[in-house]
Amino acid sequence: MLFNSFIFVVFFLITYGMYALLRPKTQNRLLLAASYVFYGWWDVRFLSLIFLSTLIDYVCGLRIHETPDPRRRRFYLALSLCSNLGILLFFKYFGFFMESLADLIGLWGLHADPRFLQIVLPVGISFYTFQTMSYTIDIYRNKMEPTRDFLNFALFVAYFPQLVAGPIERAAELLPQIEGRRILRYRHLREGAWLILFGYVKKVVLADNLAVFVNEVYNAPESAFGCSIPIATLAFALQIYGDFSGYSNIARGISKLMGIELMQNFRRPYFSINPSEFWNRWHISLSTWLRDYLYIPLGGNRHGSGKTYRNLLITMLLGGLWHGAAWNFVLWGAFHGLILILYRRFPGLGRSPTRFGHAVRFVVFFTVTLLGWMIFRVNALSDIPLLLSNAVSPFAFTGKLALLTILLFGLPVLLLDLAQERNQNEFVVKTWPRPIRFVVYMALISLICLSGVMNKNAFIYFQF
């Protein structure tokens, strides 16, 4: 069930109507049922997987908490991690590893048929497995106590607004809101409505209108040339931002309407001037997850430069692989790892006291980001050199229509992001006088009605 589909609108209106009328105790039951309907809408079989994951982590969480024996605690933690990672590896990476193995064997002139199993990738599996893993790890680290209510825990895992594309919530943040009494304040409604409106603009107006141009170039790189390639890459940068941050906005907005706060997943990442700032603003729930559960346990930056660089590289490589079972994601992760190392080695690259220096660094880092997105978007690694060479030879000013679309639909989003950035407040619109707010709201609603692509494109991050 896509947020940008008619069926979701109906689903949400029914769910929300019932939610508002039910007593607090039954609200969670309703949300759980709604979450399973939402997820099962893709494929009912997926429910068994999420249920299994829920059951294992619920039991492991309780056992880790109850037993004082460190070995048994480690055993239950390992059981939880192995089952979650096992499910993830099998469903997401099995085919990739087998194909890569077959390719490797092929290098020695041997033949292997990698088509052992046709595995369907359950939507959003990477999101909820990471979310449940953080639960057992936090209990193991004595940072939180497990919940004893299985249904509440099941809701924490399957909570529909963020189930398939995040934010990857921490149990310590979300579970208390599920278990406790929720009071919906007026600001929740205002902020929720704004997040939903802006989220839809980013997704159906910006991302989906640019997708056409991006696909044209990246699905047929041999016939793309000239400016259309950098323009399509710029379009992809905006598409993936609009798509993913749009989803996060809608998820947070819907949650706010129900009195539940989800974490901010994007803080205008393209205003960054260095990679560490970028990762503090882009997909924050994943980057903080990787920081807390991978980078810091590896040693973080506590053991000298060499080990810090190694830890950064490992973290980003795995972060890249998290995005998908393909070599371009691994390369993208490595690329960002190397960039992080480079900026760490030469701090002057990412800092400047002057405005001009800041602007130069912004342009340089944004260009670097675009190169990263090219690696991320290609269908095969061999497309990268092809696209880079086609971009300059033969050179031509192609892609004007895409540029026009970027300007037309990117500008409203850019202006609003700029206003938020200047005020460091994503709800800055609330502070504006009513006539201006009215014009902004109506302009955005009209944009969705006139140019929004409805019912068509799934969110990119569903596949991750």
Added chain:
Amino acid sequence: MPSSIFNFDSVQGYFHLPQTEKKWHGLLAGGALLCLIGSSFVIRMVYTDWPAPSVHQMAFRTISADTQVLFLGASLVRTSIIPDYFDRPTVNLSIDAGNYQTAELLLEHNLDRMPNLKVAVLEIDNLMQWYDRLKYPDFNQLYEQGVPVRAMRHLSLGETISQYLMCNPLAQPFFFNNRLNPRDLRYQSSTIQWHLRPGSRSSDFIMTEEELAKRDLSQDETLLQSPSREDNLAALHRMIRTLLDRNIQVVLLRYPQLRQYAEIKSDEWNRSYQELVDGILNQYEGQVTYWDFLSVQGIGLGDFGDTHHLNTYGASAFSRIVSERIEREFFSQAIPPSDLD
């Protein structure tokens, strides 16, 4: 301003908001509604020359008791058949993204208005066989061509609800495929590909080798779909039986497509298609005629508006070809030997 308007023990908290706040909300809701209505009308005006009737409404209006030839199918038929070029009263009731189930609905709800119908020409190809085309939200065309919403029974619950909304101009922006963006507007201005203005069924765009080279035909989703589904084909059989019961000649017509487009289909698909056609022809023992115009003399690259839809020039030529064939096959009288002397 209250810090909390309600908790879940008292939803009614909203009603205790200050009057000014409620007025503001009313203003926003009213403004949003106006935007919705305004957008709907703007899109309609740009894409359909609204308030002039659409091509579907026009087609529906041309149905009369005199109608002798009826064409049913999807966009290939819409763009290829211009009734004005036929010697007999002809109606083209095709709709974009149609399949046999939508064609059956159109036939069912219009057949009684054509008591003198002699020939019904049904499109047969991969596009019509593709059941999943129903997911495309274009079915207000059915409504405009005389099918009441309540009759669209083959749709799922969600689709049925969307039908009701689609026939409602207030909700149409969410279901109308065409949107205002530079890309679609470029097509709108230069090729008029989907411009359903009255009297213009096909685009004026002329296909060229250069333009064709830009298209990645293997990405055409219509070619990647499974070819048919039983309930869709069952609708085709029901239509054939209905028409034969009324002594109406049934023609299955395969429309022209660019060679490059037609060649992408797999051998397996071609084999299953041939089996389907042979099966129908055998089942109805000579009562059904099959015309394969996939590649027809006189229709070339320049007659296409894209890879598989004819442009206005191609449609004019093709309509004449089909008209002559219909005259020759179904309306020419055998000349009595005495008259030969």
